[in-house]
Amino acid sequence: MLDETFTGLPLAALADAALSRARELGASHADVRIERHLTGRRDVRDSRLESSSDDTDLGISVRVVHDGSWGFAAGITLTTQAAADLAAQAVLIAKVSAPLNPRPVELAPEPVHTGEWVSSYTTNPFDVPESDRVGRLVQLSDALKRQSGVEHTSVACMYVQENKFFANLEGTQTSQQRVRIQADVEAVAVTDDGFFTMRTVAPPVGRGWEHLTGEGWDYDAEVAELGTHLAELVAAPGVEPGRKDLVISPTNLWLTIHESVAHGTELDRALGYEAAYAGTSFATFDKLGSLAYGSPVMNVTGDRVTEHGLSTVGWDDEGVAAQSFDIIREGTLVGYQLNRQMAQEKGFGRSNGCAFADSAGHIPLQRMPNVSLRASSEPTTVDDLIGAVDDGLYVVGDKSWSIDMQRYNFQFTGQRFYRIKNGRLAGQVKDAAYQATTTDFWGSMEAVGGASTWLLHGAFNCGKGQPGQVAAVSHGAPTALFRQVNVLNTDQEGGR
Amino acid sequence: MSVTTWIDEALAGASGHGTVVIVHDSTQANLRWANNALTTNGQMHARSASVIALADVEGGIATGCLSGPVTQASDLADLVRRASELASASVPGEDPVDLVGAVVDADYTAGPEPTSIEVLADVASGLGRAFDAARAADHLLFGFAEHVATTTWLATSTGVRRRSVNRGGTLELNAKHPDMIGSAWVGRATQDFTDVDLDEVHAEVVKRLGWCETRLELPAGPYETILPPSAVADLMIYAYWTMNGRDAREGRNVYAGPTVGQTRVGEVLSRLPVNLWSDPSEPTLPSAPFAVVASSEPGLSSVFDNGLDVGRVDWITEGRLASLVETRAEWAKSGGSGSLPFPTDNLLCDAGGDASIDEMVASTKRGLLLTCLWYIREVDPQTLLLTGLTRDGVYLVEDGEVVGMVNNFRWNESPVDLLRRASEFGRSEVVLCREWNDWFTKTRMPPMRVPDFAMSTVSLAY
Numbered sequence: 001m002l003d004e005t006f007t008g009l010p011l012a013a014l015a016d017a018a019l020s021r022a023r024e025l026g027a028s029h030a031d032v033r034i035e036r037h038l039t040g041r042r043d044v045r046d047s048r049l050e051s052s053s054d055d056t057d058l059g060i061s062v063r064v065v066h067d068g069s070w071g072f073a074a075g076i077t078l079t080t081q082a083a084a085d086l087a088a089q090a091v092l093i094a095k096v097s098a099p100l101n102p103r104p105v106e107l108a109p110e111p112v113h114t115g116e117w118v119s120s121y122t123t124n125p126f127d128v129p130e131s132d133r134v135g136r137l138v139q140l141s142d143a144l145k146r147q148s149g150v151e152h153t154s155v156a157c158m159y160v161q162e163n164k165f166f167a168n169l170e171g172t173q174t175s176q177q178r179v180r181i182q183a184d185v186e187a188v189a190v191t192d193d194g195f196f197t198m199r200t201v202a203p204p205v206g207r208g209w210e211h212l213t214g215e216g217w218d219y220d221a222e223v224a225e226l227g228t229h230l231a232e233l234v235a236a237p238g239v240e241p242g243r244k245d246l247v248i249s250p251t252n253l254w255l256t257i258h259e260s261v262a263h264g265t266e267l268d269r270a271l272g273y274e275a276a277y278a279g280t281s282f283a284t285f286d287k288l289g290s291l292a293y294g295s296p297v298m299n300v301t302g303d304r305v306t307e308h309g310l311s312t313v314g315w316d317d318e319g320v321a322a323q324s325f326d327i328i329r330e331g332t333l334v335g336y337q338l339n340r341q342m343a344q345e346k347g348f349g350r351s352n353g354c355a356f357a358d359s360a361g362h363i364p365l366q367r368m369p370n371v372s373l374r375a376s377s378e379p380t381t382v383d384d385l386i387g388a389v390d391d392g393l394y395v396v397g398d399k400s401w402s403i404d405m406q407r408y409n410f411q412f413t414g415q416r417f418y419r420i421k422n423g424r425l426a427g428q429v430k431d432a433a434y435q436a437t438t439t440d441f442w443g444s445m446e447a448v449g450g451a452s453t454w455l456l457h458g459a460f461n462c463g464k465g466q467p468g469q470v471a472a473v474s475h476g477a478p479t480a481l482f483r484q485v486n487v488l489n490t491d492q493e494g495g496r
Numbered sequence: 497m498s499v500t501t502w503i504d505e506a507l508a509g510a511s512g513h514g515t516v517v518i519v520h521d522s523t524q525a526n527l528r529w530a531n532n533a534l535t536t537n538g539q540m541h542a543r544s545a546s547v548i549a550l551a552d553v554e555g556g557i558a559t560g561c562l563s564g565p566v567t568q569a570s571d572l573a574d575l576v577r578r579a580s581e582l583a584s585a586s587v588p589g590e591d592p593v594d595l596v597g598a599v600v601d602a603d604y605t606a607g608p609e610p611t612s613i614e615v616l617a618d619v620a621s622g623l624g625r626a627f628d629a630a631r632a633a634d635h636l637l638f639g640f641a642e643h644v645a646t647t648t649w650l651a652t653s654t655g656v657r658r659r660s661v662n663r664g665g666t667l668e669l670n671a672k673h674p675d676m677i678g679s680a681w682v683g684r685a686t687q688d689f690t691d692v693d694l695d696e697v698h699a700e701v702v703k704r705l706g707w708c709e710t711r712l713e714l715p716a717g718p719y720e721t722i723l724p725p726s727a728v729a730d731l732m733i734y735a736y737w738t739m740n741g742r743d744a745r746e747g748r749n750v751y752a753g754p755t756v757g758q759t760r761v762g763e764v765l766s767r768l769p770v771n772l773w774s775d776p777s778e779p780t781l782p783s784a785p786f787a788v789v790a791s792s793e794p795g796l797s798s799v800f801d802n803g804l805d806v807g808r809v810d811w812i813t814e815g816r817l818a819s820l821v822e823t824r825a826e827w828a829k830s831g832g833s834g835s836l837p838f839p840t841d842n843l844l845c846d847a848g849g850d851a852s853i854d855e856m857v858a859s860t861k862r863g864l865l866l867t868c869l870w871y872i873r874e875v876d877p878q879t880l881l882l883t884g885l886t887r888d889g890v891y892l893v894e895d896g897e898v899v900g901m902v903n904n905f906r907w908n909e910s911p912v913d914l915l916r917r918a919s920e921f922g923r924s925e926v927v928l929c930r931e932w933n934d935w936f937t938k939t940r941m942p943p944m945r946v947p948d949f950a951m952s953t954v955s956l957a958y
Binding site for chain 2: 041049053054061069070071075076089090093096097099100103129130131135138154188190194195197275277280362402403404406407411413431435437463466468486488
């Protein structure tokens with residue numbers, strides 16, 4: 001059910017005032033967003049509450065197309081006069097922009113939608129008593145701190161309630177509420193050889209507080225093993241660099257998908273709109289339908305409908321209904337992420353619903369849906385994949401990541417790298433990173449695990465655009481097997 | 497009624513151990529362009545408050561930190577009330593100290609100082625000329641210009657009444673050949689755009705794009721490399737962000753000493769006379785002369801320090817690590833004395849060099865000249881090993897001249913180790929960093945020559 005403290009705002013009246021003014025001033029398109037974002041953060045260090053904050057962001061914005069140019073204005077005053085004034089300001093900015101805009105903006109058509117949508121969760125974290133919230137985090141910290149070799153602990157938890165109201169001149173009017181949560185627990189060992197860390201691999205999800213109490217993830221079980229994982233890392237030998245077969249868990253592979261596939265198939269990047277900031281893409285538009293992105297077992301979808309997905313919505317920030325679509329089919333690029341302007345510009349007919357703004361104060365950009373690698377229809381297990389490797393590594397959990405501005409060259413580390421010897425795990429190694437070119441890497445994917453290996457992971461903090469915006473997004477993946485990927489020893493890389 | 501009246505009324509109604517109120521009134525205007533056309537642009541206004549309420553609870557003092565939009569006096573009063581309720585329901589936090597004592601700025605009651613899209617008028621007209629020229633010369637322009645003006649009022653139940661105005665603008669201009677392979681970037685940091693000449697910036701980026709007419713390929717490996725001030729800024733900012741004194745004493749960062757409880761303060765990091773400091777009173781890069789902390793960051797900043805006078809802090813002096821970041825509580829516990837080493841949001845570096853980049857190029861037999869570093873991420877916190885890419889112009893220098901562009905590289909380097917290995921620093925200048933300019937725009941840095949910068953692999957990206 002939508003939060004009544006949001007729906008109690010004069011949403012329709014504000015939208016009517018802004019849209020009417022925009023129409024009077026000659027706008028061919030106008031939309032209004034009223035958004036409220038509640039964000040809670042709690043940090044516990046060595047079982048003491050170190051930092052806590054609750055933030056509210058509430059505002060209204062008007063976006064118009066006037067004489068073929070965009071105009072945008074945003075404010076915080078929720079009166080009908082202020083809303084109408086914002087519309088006038090947006091039209092004025094569109095007029096100023098017009099001489100610098102040689103191509104008139106056109107938007108792909110979208111049916112009119114009205115309705116309400118609420119994401120799938122049980123307990124809103126903001127409804128949990130503060131003592132219970134902090135108490136649970138301290139409990140996890142205590143459980144970790146008791147473990148042998150753990151010198152320090154930290155627990156970081158962030159939870160969000162997002163409410164969006166959208167209306168446009170075409171008649172669409174929608175209200176939505178999404179809840180999401182992320183919690184990371186980390187152990188630190190300080191030794192004569194330096195310090196080492198080990199963090200939980202629990203995913204951020206579109207769930208409520210139940211995520212921390214056993215629904216969808218077992219934090220107690222994972223924390224109970226963290227000290228053992230850390231002790232093994234402290235004692236582990238350095239990885240031998242070179243080309244190796246990798247079996248990669250979805251707790252690590254989600255980030256590789258995010259960086260090398262999901263960002264690489266954003267059409268705004270391919271068309272150059274992000275060229276000076278986030279970058280472009282090697283997957284240029286002329287390669288649609290022909291680019292060999294990966295091996296034939298690579299099937300990637302985009303969607304805004306997966307339950308508990310961080311990018312899951314009812315409608316996007318241009319009023320387009322949530323959809324699912326193919327991005328890579330049997331290794332070939334077959335689709336891009338779109339907004340209404342780009343869908344029209346490139347003849348797709350309809351947007352696939354990938355517009356998002358992180359607040360009323362920002363302009364909607366083409367942002368990522370949930371982008372996921374499909375599991376095999378065969379019941380392939382993690383053991384099956386490890387069993388197919390004579391000499392390689394099994395990679396668990398994400399850590400450091402970096403990729404270039406065309407989404408070609410990347411380097412990732414992880415929480416744990418296990419050596420695989422003759423089809424069996426043979427203990428952790430440390431200081432490992434894998435480095436590859438996107439198409440080579442995905443081309444080397446020999447097998448994907450079955451549904452039992454598939455996990456929805458993701459991030460709260462995907463950055464893009466100027467001014468910078470942050471989006472939460474999920475990526476599902478099975479465990480997968482890659483052949484002969486370049487592995488670095490980071491200690492040797494940094495040593496002189 | 498003014499914002500400061502709202503604040504005074506809200507504080508008068510506050511209860512508990514103590515209260516801090518911070519109000520930001522922020523306006524911003526921006527222009528963005530791609531493919532020789534304006535894409536998005538807008539003007540935004542926001543006013544928000546952060547309230548830190550302190551409450552006596554069993555076992556100590558708890559804090560409640562709330563932030564939210566403020567459009568009227570009752571919004572702020574409500575925020576103070578809810579923060580107090582949150583604090584009362586919470587558990588004791590770490591290391592509370594007394595709030596800072598009374599101090600009142602003379603301009604405290606002055607109103608907000610906004611900006612508007614008009615501040616970018618000259619940029620917009622310059623862009624029109626630049627787009628025409630780019631179309632005629634068959635190249636493409638991309639970029640972003642933004643101006644932000646934020647007025648901050650900070651008040652506490654202990655009598656602190658402070659105000660500061662932060663104005664800052666950035667301009668980034670990227671030029672590309674139609675095949676998107678040749679690419680050049682120029683950035684500017686400014687307070688008000690009166691010192692930004694778009695025609696000059698365009699001429700500079702076109703000159704650099706001209707260096708891309710000759711395209712060469714080089715393999716990975718160590719290269720003598722000249723890092724321009726923008727790239728040095730991105731590296732030194734990361735080194736600065738990591739200067740957490742408590743983490744160092746706990747053995748948890750690159751500044752940790754040989755045993756737990758010790759740090760590397762006093763150790764020589766560079767054989768060159770490198771000075772690295774922050775200073776809110778620096779005329780070209782002004783910042784708030786007092787601590788503003790909406791929520792604590794472990795070991796780096798504490799809400800209890802709000803309103804405290806902050807001044808110049810020397811982080812590295814003549815090549816020697818001089819200070820690490822502390823909160824008042826940690827500073828006292830570790831035996832610190834004197835001014836608190838608080839991390840102001842500007843960073844300056846000077847190593848006594850006087851050579852310009854052109855002069856450093858002229859004195860190079862064979863090496864690389866970079867433009868930007870990109871997608872910088874930490875690989876190993878123990879050594880502060882970072883990875884990243886080169887971007888928008890890697891140029892080969894031979895016999896003192898740029899002879900062409902080369903491919904991009906992935907690199908793996910530690911800024912702390914680069915200080916040790918640097919063989920020359922040039923003339924320091926106000927510069928816009930590339931990677932971190934969403935958050936950090938106030939830097940003055942010199943170019944740096946490294947005899948063996950580690951290019952780990954070739955990137956196919958342009």
